[in-house]
Amino acid sequence: MTIPVLTDTHCHIDAYDNPLTVLDDAHTAGVHVVAVTEDPGKYRLLRTRLGRRDDVDVALGFHPLRVGDASPHDLARFLRLLPQATWIGEIGLDFSRIGVATRKQQLRVFDAILADSQVRSRPVTVHSRAAERETITRLAQAQVPAILHWYTGPLAAVDDALAAGLWFSINPAMVRSKKSGPLLQRLPRERVLLESDGPFARSGNRSAVPSDLVGTLDHLARLWGISTSEARRTIAQNLLRLHTYDDEPLAD
């Protein structure tokens, strides 16, 4: 029986000192990587740099904290590249202390991206720090069943996110964090995916890497009271459902 591959749905491959080594390690550990990008220019650069590899998808992104110093052409460029992108991310909103000054521009860009119907037929990984309710409402209205990456918002908004068909990606820092405990308890396992958010997330005292997903999976299996292989199967099925959501009716 073949072992289902794990997918790291949110990894900043271009932010490591040694992206190719990280990718090779991921490959050895049986982890497929979704390499998120922060703007359309970086998306194109990374695609060129990585060439054709079937163990990585480069995601087309426009990070909310990049929106403030982006040129007006970047949004047009993003929308132009959309048809060729297999994954979208990272996009979203950030109204934390460091992002709140560009709130208006962020909303304009996020709304423009969600208004393009092509976003609905691709997996999307979304940043929502300190803007969780705004992000969830917009994704629900646009009927984009995106992945909320490293969710740190109110637990009370989780039901709305689940009702909107959204997913949650869990990283190595989250399974170690007391703060994320109630969220992990609350999430139905059929809505959970994995991410490293490396190198920004920590795994113990070092930067997280995609191969850390194996340990995160063990942790979730214990939490769910099932075997690691069953947890692996569940998450692989979730990803399959995410890829085919276009054909399925959304919960209302």
Ligand SMILES: [Zn+2]
């Ligand atoms: Zn990120």
